[in-house]
Amino acid sequence: MRPALEIISLSKNFGRSQVLRDISLSVKPGELVCLIGPSGSGKSTLLRCCNRLEEPSGGDIVIEGRNIHAGTARDLQRLRARTGMVFQGFNLYPHLDVMGNVTLAQRKALGRGRGEAEAKALEMLAMVGLGEKAKAFPAELSGGQQQRVAIARALALDPTVMLFDEPTSALDPELVGSVLAVMRDLKARGMTMLVVTHEMAFAREAADRVVFMDGGLIVEEGPPEAVFGAPRMERTRAFLQRLG
Numbered sequence: 001m002r003p004a005l006e007i008i009s010l011s012k013n014f015g016r017s018q019v020l021r022d023i024s025l026s027v028k029p030g031e032l033v034c035l036i037g038p039s040g041s042g043k044s045t046l047l048r049c050c051n052r053l054e055e056p057s058g059g060d061i062v063i064e065g066r067n068i069h070a071g072t073a074r075d076l077q078r079l080r081a082r083t084g085m086v087f088q089g090f091n092l093y094p095h096l097d098v099m100g101n102v103t104l105a106q107r108k109a110l111g112r113g114r115g116e117a118e119a120k121a122l123e124m125l126a127m128v129g130l131g132e133k134a135k136a137f138p139a140e141l142s143g144g145q146q147q148r149v150a151i152a153r154a155l156a157l158d159p160t161v162m163l164f165d166e167p168t169s170a171l172d173p174e175l176v177g178s179v180l181a182v183m184r185d186l187k188a189r190g191m192t193m194l195v196v197t198h199e200m201a202f203a204r205e206a207a208d209r210v211v212f213m214d215g216g217l218i219v220e221e222g223p224p225e226a227v228f229g230a231p232r233m234e235r236t237r238a239f240l241q242r243l244g
């Protein structure tokens with residue numbers, strides 16, 4: 001089966017510091033891959049390279065068989081839509097209501113008309129459990145609800161792969177569960193996901209594969225039972241021990 005996302009020998013330098021070193025990783029359709037590792041190991045940079053928020057210094061990224069570095073600016077907009085990015089901060093537009101937030105990119109990036117964009121938005125909001133909140137403004141929502149709106153906004157663009165960068169790190173502990181529940185539900189619906197997370201319990205139970213990064217390298221990867229239960233590399237063991 002063709003991978004949904006293929007990262008091939010990716011490298012990234014910022015000035016003289018090499019932040020990603022020859023990273024290769026391929027994510028199958030429907031697979032949930034959790035990316036773990038210490039702060040500064042390059043996880044966010046890797047995700048950002050996948051939708052060209054960062055330009056790699058070397059290597060390739062291929063989504064559904066298409067190299068994302070080929071093509072025009074217009075292609076880039078569509079490419080960004082095919083990778084649904086969800087950040088730690090929700091980045092909703094405060095002056096737009098939930099419906100406005102979830103329809104804006106659909107209209108701008110995909111050229112959907114208002115009716116189609118609104119219908120899609122309602123469908124995605126229902127999926128994240130916020131069908132009743134279309135008219136609310138971000139400030140009227142909890143952090144967990146805002147993050148679910150951000151997920152609905154990304155899903156509305158019919159992405160090939162969802163990229164999550166510590167989606168629950170900015171949330172109060174009691175709100176984390178609602179966001180993880182939506183992610184589990186997406187997995188059950190067959191969505192392909194690459195998730196940077198510090199939620200080890202989630203990674204252990206929901207991931208098909210866990211990838212441990214350190215110092216810009218993939219140090220170890222495997223099924224969660226293997227990486228958490230019997231890590232092969234000393235650096236993985238040390239990282240997991242520090243987490244307690």
Ligand code: ADP
Nearest residue numbers: 014015019037038039040041042043044045046
């Ligand atoms: P992680 O997400 O694993 O914490 P990052 O990808 O954010 O790691 O960062 C990896 C390294 O790259 C860090 O040393 C960070 O300081 C550096 N870095 C990230 N973004 C930039 C940037 N725009 N300019 C310079 N250095 C950066």
Ligand code: MG
Nearest residue numbers: 043044045165
């Ligand atoms: Mg990061």
